[in-house]
Every structure is written in structure tokens, then in C-alpha cells.
Amino acid sequence: xxxxxxxxxxxxxxxxxxxxxxxxxxxxxxxxxxxxxxxxxxxxxxxxxxxxxxxxxxxxxxxxxxxxxxxxxxxxxxxxxxxxxxxxxxxxxxxxxxxxxxxxxxxxxxxxxxxxxxxxxxxxxxxxxxxxxxxxxxxxxxxxxxxxxxxxxxxxxxxxxxxxxxxxxxxxxxxxxxxxxxxxxxxxxxxxxxxxxxxxxxxxxxxxxxxxxxxxxxxxxxxxxxxxxxxxxxxxxxxxxxxxxxxxxxxxxxxxxxxxxxxxxxxxxxxxxxxxxxxxxxxxxxxxxxxxxxxxxxxxxxxxxxxxxxxxxxxxxxxxxxxxxxxxxxxxxx
Amino acid sequence: xxxxxxxxxxxxxxxxxxxxxxxxxxxxxxxxxxxxxxxxxxxxxxxxxxxxxxxxxxxxxxxxxxxxxxxxxxxxxxxxxxxxxxxxxxxxxxxxxxxxxxxxxxxxxxxxxxxxxxxxxxxxxxxxxxxxxxxxxxxxxxxxxxxxxxxxxxxxxxxxxxxxxxxxxxxxxxxxxxxxxxxxxxxxxxxxxxxxxxxxxxxxxxxxxxxxxxxxxxxxxxxxxxxxxxxxxxxxxxxxxxxxxxxxxxxxxxxxxxxxxxxxxxxxxxxxxxxxxxxxxxxxxxxxxxxxxxxxxxxxxxxxxxxxxxxxxxxxxxxxxxxxxxxxxxxxxxxxxxxxxxxxxxxxx
Ligand SMILES: Nc1ncnc2c1ncn2[C@@H]1O[C@H](COP(=O)(O)OP(=O)(O)OP(=O)(O)O)[C@@H](O)[C@H]1O
Ligand SMILES: Nc1ncnc2c1ncn2[C@@H]1O[C@H](COP(=O)(O)OP(=O)(O)OP(=O)(O)O)[C@@H](O)[C@H]1O
Ligand SMILES: [Mg+2]
Ligand SMILES: [Mg+2]
Numbered sequence: 001x002x003x004x005x006x007x008x009x010x011x012x013x014x015x016x017x018x019x020x021x022x023x024x025x026x027x028x029x030x031x032x033x034x035x036x037x038x039x040x041x042x043x044x045x046x047x048x049x050x051x052x053x054x055x056x057x058x059x060x061x062x063x064x065x066x067x068x069x070x071x072x073x074x075x076x077x078x079x080x081x082x083x084x085x086x087x088x089x090x091x092x093x094x095x096x097x098x099x100x101x102x103x104x105x106x107x108x109x110x111x112x113x114x115x116x117x118x119x120x121x122x123x124x125x126x127x128x129x130x131x132x133x134x135x136x137x138x139x140x141x142x143x144x145x146x147x148x149x150x151x152x153x154x155x156x157x158x159x160x161x162x163x164x165x166x167x168x169x170x171x172x173x174x175x176x177x178x179x180x181x182x183x184x185x186x187x188x189x190x191x192x193x194x195x196x197x198x199x200x201x202x203x204x205x206x207x208x209x210x211x212x213x214x215x216x217x218x219x220x221x222x223x224x225x226x227x228x229x230x231x232x233x234x235x236x237x238x239x240x241x242x243x244x245x246x247x248x249x250x251x252x253x254x255x256x257x258x259x260x261x262x263x264x265x266x267x268x269x270x271x272x273x274x275x276x277x278x279x280x281x282x283x284x285x286x287x288x289x290x291x292x293x294x295x296x297x298x299x300x301x302x303x304x305x306x307x308x309x310x311x312x313x314x315x316x317x318x319x320x321x322x323x324x325x326x327x328x329x330x331x332x333x334x
Numbered sequence: 335x336x337x338x339x340x341x342x343x344x345x346x347x348x349x350x351x352x353x354x355x356x357x358x359x360x361x362x363x364x365x366x367x368x369x370x371x372x373x374x375x376x377x378x379x380x381x382x383x384x385x386x387x388x389x390x391x392x393x394x395x396x397x398x399x400x401x402x403x404x405x406x407x408x409x410x411x412x413x414x415x416x417x418x419x420x421x422x423x424x425x426x427x428x429x430x431x432x433x434x435x436x437x438x439x440x441x442x443x444x445x446x447x448x449x450x451x452x453x454x455x456x457x458x459x460x461x462x463x464x465x466x467x468x469x470x471x472x473x474x475x476x477x478x479x480x481x482x483x484x485x486x487x488x489x490x491x492x493x494x495x496x497x498x499x500x501x502x503x504x505x506x507x508x509x510x511x512x513x514x515x516x517x518x519x520x521x522x523x524x525x526x527x528x529x530x531x532x533x534x535x536x537x538x539x540x541x542x543x544x545x546x547x548x549x550x551x552x553x554x555x556x557x558x559x560x561x562x563x564x565x566x567x568x569x570x571x572x573x574x575x576x577x578x579x580x581x582x583x584x585x586x587x588x589x590x591x592x593x594x595x596x597x598x599x600x601x602x603x604x605x606x607x608x609x610x611x612x613x614x615x616x617x618x619x620x621x622x623x624x625x626x627x628x629x630x631x632x633x634x635x636x637x638x639x640x641x642x643x644x645x646x647x648x649x650x651x652x653x654x655x656x657x658x659x660x661x662x663x664x665x666x667x668x669x670x671x672x673x674x675x676x677x678x679x680x681x682x683x
Contacts, residue, residue, distance in 0.1 A: 049531035050502075149619075163620040164395075193394035194558065195636075198602040199615040220532070223604025227611050247608040264536035266561045267606055271584075274543070275565070277536030281501040 010077075011182055011214040012038040012061070017074035019056050019065065019238075026286040030056040032238040033074075035312075040181065041212040043205075045225040045246065048235030049261075049282060054218040057235075058184050061216070062101060063091055078182055097127050100175035104187040106167040109174070110159040116143075116170045117155030120177050127178040142173040147203060165196035169203070176207065183208065183215045189224060201227050222265050226250060231318075234258050237283050237293035239309075244319035254321035257294045292322070300325055350421050352520055352552050353383040353439075358405050358415035360398075364625055373624050375401040377576035379415075383520070384657055388546070388553040390567030390584070392560060392599070394621055397573040399556045403524045406554070407439055408432045420519075437467060440513035442506075444525035449509055450497040456508045457482065457493030463516040477515055484548070485511045485541060503534035507541065514545065520552040528557060539566060560603055564588055569657060572596050575624050575632040578651055582660030592662035595633045631665065641665075643672045 019031035031053045038044045046054045059065050060072055063083060076083040079098055086094060095101075103109055111119060117139055124135040136155075143151035146169040159167055168188060175183060185204070189197040205228050208215050219225055225232050229246040234255065242255040253259045260278035269275055280297040283289055292310050295301040302324075310322045358379045361372040376398045383389050391399050404410045406417065408425060416423060419438065423429030443449050450459050461478035465471060479489040485507040487493075497505055506526065513521055523542070527535045539562065546553060557563050563570060563584075570587040572580040572595065580593040591597045601616035617636045622628060628635050634644040643665055652661040652668075665671035669678050 049533060163623075165620040193621065194560070194602040195394065195598055195615070195617055196620055198604070198612055199618060201604075202612065202615055205611075221604070222532075223606050226606050226608050227604045229608070250606070250608065261532060264533045266536065266539065266559070266565045268561070269565055271565055274540045275536040277540055278533040279537070281503055281534055282531070 009039060010037040011040045011042075011079055012036075012216070013075070013077045014057075014061070015075040017057065017060060017076060018072070019053070019060050020071040021069055022071060023069060028285045029288050030238055030285060031060065032288070033309075034235075034238070034240055036233055036240060036243065038182070038214045038216060040214050041209075043208060043215040043217055043228055043230045045229035045232040046216060046218045046235055046240075047220065047222065047225050047232050049220055051282060051285065052235040053238040054220075054235055055186055056238075058101070058186050058216060058218055061184065062095055062099060064101075093127075096123060096180075097178050098180060099182045099184060100178065100180035101184040101186070102168075102171050102175045102188045104190050106164075106171040107159060109171050110167065112159055115156050115158055116162070116173075120155075120170075120174050123174055124177050138177070139173075142177055143170070145176070145207065146170075146173045148173070164192055165200065168192060168196075168200055172200075172204065172207070176211070179211070180213060183213045185215060185217045187218055187220070190219070190221070197224075198227075204228065222250070222262065223267070234261070237288060238285065239293065239322065240320075241294065241323070242321040248319060254315065254319065254326050255294075255323050256298045256300055256325075258321075260297075292324075346421055348385055350385070351382045351418075352385045352420055353406065354416075354418040355382075355402075355406065356380050356416040356418070358402065358417070359413045360401055360405055360410065361413055367625065371625055374576045374627060375624060376405060376412075377627075379573075379576075379578055380651070381571055381578060381581060382654065383552060383554060384569075386550065386552055387568040387657065388555050388566055390563035390570045391554065391556045391573060392558065392563050392570060393573035394558065394599075396621070396624060398576045398624075399573060400524055402573075403441065403522045403554070403556060406522060407436060407441055437516060438518050439520045439522065440516065440518040441522040441524060442509050442513050442526040444529050449512070450505065452497050455494045455496060456500070457489060459497075460508065460512045460515050463512060467516050478511070481511045481515045482508075484514070484545065486537075487511070501534070502530055503537060506530060506538055510538075510541065510545070514549065517549070518551070520554070522554045522556070524556045525558070526555075527562065528559065535562070542566070560600065572599070575621060575627050577632065578663065579633065580660075580662040581651065581654060582662075583658060586660045590660075592660065592667055593633075593664045594637050594639055594666070596662070598636075631663075639666060639673075639675060641673050647671075 015035050017031055017034045021028040021030060034057055046057065048054050061076055061083060120139040120142060121132060121135045124138055125132060139155060140151055143154055148154050148166055148169050162170060189200050192200060217228055225246060231244060232246050232249050233240045234242040236257050242249060242258045253262055263276040264278055266275060278297050283293050289296055291306040291308055295305040304324055310324050312320045312322050313326045314320050315326055358376055360376040361374050364371040364373060379402055393399055405412050419430060419435055424435050425432050457478050460481060461474040464477045465474035469477060482489040482493060487507055527538050530538060555566055567584045569582065570584050571578055574595050580596045587596065591600055598616040605611055619636050622635055630645040630648050634640040649663040649665045651663040654661050665673040666676055669676050
């Protein structure tokens with residue numbers, strides 16, 4: 001295992017990832033130079049609004065994008081493996097082995113014609129090569145781990161026979177079945193009811209800690225990120241505009257977009273006052289503005305912002321923002 | 335009028351509630367289900383909507399919020415129950431017609447695509463209502479231009495566009511413009527901001543507040559987002575599995591919830607503070623199926639305080655009188671219920 005010899009302790013390293021979707025009419029610049037890393041056992045939340053490139057980033061990491069129309073550049077490593085150079089066999093071993101993914105809608109991952117038990121058992125047999133009875137015992141263990149009540153009976157249920165919350169738990173059980181070291185979660189609680197969402201979030205947090213999985217958790221919800229993240233990366237128009245430990249970013253956001261997002265997220269504002277909304281809407285990914293993509297909506301924008309894309313700046317260890325104002329702002333605090 | 339509604343208020347005038355719903359009921363047959371199986375989507379809902387207020391309706395998916403909204407507009411027929419609009423019974427011989435109701439009550443939905451005609455410039459969609467309701471073509475067009483300005487869209491720039499040429503927030507502004515173009519007195523907003531990005535949701539919420547003041551509107555605001563409901567509402571109605579479990583002024587509901595479900599719902603909101611995360615979920619399990627809901631109190635299967643009495647008899651919501659009344663359907667708050675922890679409610683005015 002050359003992974004153990006490496007100095008870099010990161011489980012995931014993504015460097016300057018770009019993803020474009022090319023069609024005859026237009027090119028969609030979905031991801032535009034994204035760099036991040038995830039350590040083993042760490043939860044990185046990718047936070048961003050609709051269309052900011054969160055799902056495309058995750059899918060690129062699993063090579064789940066349609067190969068013909070998709071142009072990917074950059075470098076992605078998971079546990080030392082270079083994702084872009086893996087052949088089909090290696091990709092298959094990667095997916096559902098080293099890396100697992102859970103989605104917003106469990107029905108996309110669960111097959112409606114097989115019982116929950118059959119699906120989990122098959123997955124275990126395929127990846128672990130153990131006997132069916134051993135796999136069944138493991139499947140039962142997994143359903144109990146994700147706190148599905150009367151787990152033994154549930155093994156014989158079809159996905160549609162379960163409530164939304166139970167289906168999501170079943171999908172998590174399946175994702176955990178091959179002891180992944182990296183869990184990719186794309187808005188796994190967004191479709192759930194509030195009282196169920198918090199149950200699943202707490203469960204995921206606990207499992208992630210106990211099993212020591214590195215996790216990339218995609219969400220558009222600041223509150224969800226505050227419950228689960230160690231670090232957050234804020235995406236806007238296909239770029240990470242800010243990154244840092246969750247508490248720091250939420251307490252003192254550096255990038256004007258993060259600041260605006262927090263101000264416009266309704267949580268306890270005075271009822272007789274307008275919410276401090278960000279004007280305008282996100283840019284068209286077919287025609288990105290030159291320079292900082294947020295500049296057209298930014299109250300601090302200067303001609304310099306529109307001239308070139310701001311380089312990442314790190315005012316303190318572990319924090320980063322792509323904004324030309326950042327260093328000045330932080331130094332004035334110091 | 336010989337059939338005065340048995341309400342303590344005068345008919346018409348500021349004290350007359352704009353809308354009174356009495357014991358509304360709507361059950362749907364279950365397709366492919368057992369014979370006779372029904373979804374009790376709305377199962378005996380009563381409330382009062384006062385003039386000029388915003389009443390927020392919260393509750394989890396499938397609890398009947400949208401069905402209730404559609405009943406209020408008579409988009410679907412209630413199986414039972416009565417609707418009184420500004421003192422007039424709706425769709426009764428002596429009351430007001432459904433058409434007259436729909437001239438005064440408009441609705442904005444979550445999914446903009448279903449309500450805007452994709453093959454029509456949005457200015458025509460907005461002008462359609464005033465035209466149908468009797469304005470001349472040119473007057474209707476002018477009304478559309480005026481209202482587009484009011485929702486913050488330049489009519490010269492955006493009016494000629496088709497829905498697919500607009501962002502989500504812009505489409506929702508058009509939907510709001512369309513609802514307001516016929517000058518309704520009341521607007522039902524069913525998850526009207528839920529599909530929007532946070533940065534755009536805030537813009538639309540500000541707009542809704544401004545329009546309400548401007549046009550003297552009454553809102554029924556349906557949302558599963560408690561923070562948004564808290565911001566926009568004067569009073570809040572909490573639903574669980576087809577029935578009302580709590581009703582009261584917004585600050586009362588959020589600071590002194592009476593029903594254990596409301597408490598759980600409030601406690602399920604993410605903390606927004608990584609240093610104070612929620613360690614234990616307020617309640618466990620999923621909401622049960624509305625096809626065969628639990629007997630007695632529907633929340634009892636998930637309630638930490640459930641006792642045999644909760645299965646034996648359904649709690650009643652209690653009497654509300656005015657905008658300050660705070661009531662809950664829970665045996666805990668009925669001293670005569672027989673629940674061992676029951677005590678009189680202090681919240682009720
Ligand atoms: N297969 C594809 N072909 C063309 N464009 C695509 C494809 N997949 C995604 N896109 C576009 O790439 C952009 C980023 O999409 P992505 O799904 O990553 O957004 P997201 O941040 O996950 O948003 P959401 O919160 O809505 O899920 C969007 O503009 C989307 O329309
Ligand atoms: N036309 C219909 N036929 C059969 N069942 C229906 C119909 N409309 C709604 N239902 C059922 O009635 C119940 C209440 O649905 P409703 O749409 O009112 O819920 P809701 O509170 O608006 O939920 P959401 O938050 O998901 O919008 C659900 O169980 C739903 O499946
Ligand atoms: Mg996505
Ligand atoms: Mg609904």
C-alpha cells in the first residue's frame with residue numbers, strides 16, 4: 001500500500017477541477033477551478049445555492065457524469081488513486097467500495113423491484129465476496145446501526161413500503177455496507193420532514209464519527225451545515241469563494257457572498273424590517289462575467305473585481321476567501 | 335339575510351373576519367388501496383382569518399396544507415364543512431358564488447411552471463385575469479404593466495419575455511403580479527418561496543411584505559419553513575395529519591408552544607450554531623400514514639407524554655375568540671381530560 005507511505009494525510013485532494021458541459025448551442029461552465037481537500041474522518045460541507053455546481057463536483061469525483069458531453073480537467077485523488085485515470089474495473093471497485101454516495105432521493109439509489117435486504121446483501125456479496133448468510137447477518141446489523149425499527153422484518157420490505165425517513169436510512173445502510181472510507185452525500189436530508197431530518201442528521205454525524213469516514217456533504221442549507229460540518233466550502237457559480245472551519249465561517253464570514261447569504265437566510269430577524277437580501281440573481285453559467293462572478297451583485301465591487309478572477313487569499317491558517325477585500329478587512333481587525 | 339353566521343362579530347366591517355372555515359373535511363379515495371380506504375387529507379379543520387393579518391400554516395409534508403388551500407378556493411369540493419367569506423357563506427344559495435370568491439381570493443403556488451403559460455409572454459399572462467374579469471384589452475394590458483412595476487420588474491424589459499427566459503425569482507414575481515392583477519383582498523401563498531434560493535427568497539419576502547401594506551391584503555402563508563413563517567406571520571396554525579393541533583399569535587407559538595408536536599417541530603430546527611448542536615432528536619419516528627391515522631390524538635404514537643386517554647378520545651382545539659387567542663388540541667391542556675399531567679392552559683386569552 002503506497003497510501004501509507006505518503007506524507008500527504010489527505011483522503012481527498014481535488015486541484016483546479018473544471019467541468020464543462022458542451023452542447024451544440026452552448027457550453028455550461030458548471031465547475032470553474034475548484035480546489036479542496038478532505039482529511040480522513042473529516043466532514044466537509046459544500047454549501048451553495050441552486051446551480052452553483054455542488055452536485056457536479058460530487059459526481060465528477062465518482063466519474064458519474066455523461067462522458068461524451070462532459071469536459072473535465074484538473075486533478076482528483078481519493079486515497080492516493082488518480083480518479084481521472086482509473087479504468088472501468090477500478091472505477092467499479094471504487095464506487096461502493098472505497099467511496100459511497102447517498103442522494104437526496106433514495107429512490108434513485110434503491111431498486112424498486114428488489115427488497116431492501118436483497119439489495120444490501122447483493123452489494124455486500126459483490127464487494128466483499130462473503131457468503132450470503134454472512135452478508136444477511138451483516139445487512140441486519142446495518143439496519144440496526146441506522147436505527148430502523150424491527151430491522152429483521154424490514155429486510156423483506158420493498159422500498160415503496162417504507163416511509164421517506166426509513167428509505168433514507170436504508171440507503172445510508174446500503175452506502176455503509178462496504179465500509180467506505182469516503183462518503184459523498186448530496187442533500188441527503190433535504191426531502192425529509194423537519195422532525196425526520198434532524199434524526200437523520202444526528203444519525204449521520206454519529207456514524208461518521210464512529211466509523212471515521214471522511215465525508216463530503218452537499219447542502220444549500222446553512223442550518224444543516226451548522227449541524228454536521230467540520231469545515232465548509234461556499235460555492236458560487238462553480239467556484240469555491242470561501243472555505244474554513246464551520247464555526248469561524250458562520251461567526252465571521254469573509255466573502256461578501258457568504259455574508260449576504262447569511263443575512264438573507266431567515267432566522268429570527270425582526271418582523272417589522274426588511275431582510276437584507278442580495279440583489280439580483282446568480283449568473284448564467286453559459287456566459288460567466290469576467291472577473292469575480294459575484295461582482296455584479298456585490299455592494300463592494302470595484303473595476304478591479306471585474307478585471308480578473310480574485311486569487312484565493314488566506315488571512316489566517318485554515319481560512320480562505322476569493323475576494324480582493326479580504327486581507328485588508330482582516331488586518332483592520334487584528 | 336336570515337342566516338347570520340354564529341359568530342360574535344358584526345358582518346362586514348373591520349371586525350368581521352375575512353374568512354371563517356368551519357369543520358372542513360376532504361378525504362381522497364386511495365387508488366389501488368383496500369376498498370373503502372381513504373386518505374384523510376383534511377379532517378375537520380376550523381379557523382378564522384382576520385382582516386389584514388398574515389396567518390402562517392405549518393406542518394410536515396402530507397399533513398394537508400395544500401388540500402386545505404384548495405378547499406378555501408373551492409378548487410376542490412369539501413366533503414363537509416362550511417366557508418364564510420366576509421360574512422357570506424360560499425357556494426350556498428344565499429351566499430356568494432365561487433366565482434365571486436375567486437375574484438377576491440388569489441393563490442400563488444410553489445411551482446411557477448404550472449401556473450404560467452409557457453407559450454405566452456408574461457405580460458399577457460398577467461393581463462389575462464383582469465381581461466377575464468371584465469376589463470378591456472387595453473385596460474387589462476395597462477393593469478399588467480402597472481403591477482409588473484409594483485413587483486419590481488420593468489414591463490418593457492420583462493413583459494415581452496417568455497417564462498423560460500426568466501430566473502426562478504423573476505418567475506415568482508410574475509406569479510405574484512398575476513395574482514394581484516385582479517386586485518384580490520386575500521392571497522393564499524402555498525410554499526410560494528420554498529423553491530427559491532435563499533438570496534432570492536429574501537427579495538420575494540420583502541416584496542410580499544411591501545405589497546401587503548400597499549394593497550391592504552390578507553395573507554394565508556403556507557410553508558414548511560418555520561423561520562420564514564415566524565418572520566412573515568402574525569398568527570400561526572400548526573397542522574398534523576389533517577387536523578389543527580395549535581393556533582395562536584406568532585410570538586406565543588414560538589416562545590410558549592402548547593402542543594408537544596409544535597414543541598418537537600420547533601426543536602427540530604437546526605441550531606445555526608456549531609457550538610450548540612442538537613444532540614438528541616426532539617422526537618423519533620416518522621409521521622404515520624394519513625390513510626389509517628392513530629385513534630384519539632393523531633400525534634400520540636410519537637408523543638413523549640402519551641397516556642391511554644390519548645388513544646381513547648381525540649382532543650379538541652378549544653375555543654378561540656380573537657387574534658390573541660392561543661389554543662391547542664391536547665389533553666395536557668384540558669384539566670377535565672383525565673390525563674395525569676393535565677392542567678389549565680395559561681396561553682388562552
Ligand atoms: N449533464 C448536464 N448537462 C448540462 N448541464 C448540466 C448537467 N448537469 C448539471 N448541469 C448544469 O451545471 C450547473 C451546476 O449544476 P449542479 O447540479 O452541480 O448544481 P447544484 O449546485 O447541485 O444545484 P442544486 O442545489 O439545484 O442541486 C447547472 O447550471 C446545471 O444546469
Ligand atoms: N387528489 C388527491 N388524491 C389522492 N390523495 C391526495 C390528493 N391530493 C392530496 N392527497 C393526499 O392528501 C394528503 C395531504 O396532501 P397535501 O398535498 O394537502 O399535503 P401538504 O401538507 O400540502 O404537503 P406538502 O408539504 O408535501 O406540500 C397527502 O397524503 C396526499 O398524498
Ligand atoms: Mg444538486
Ligand atoms: Mg403542499
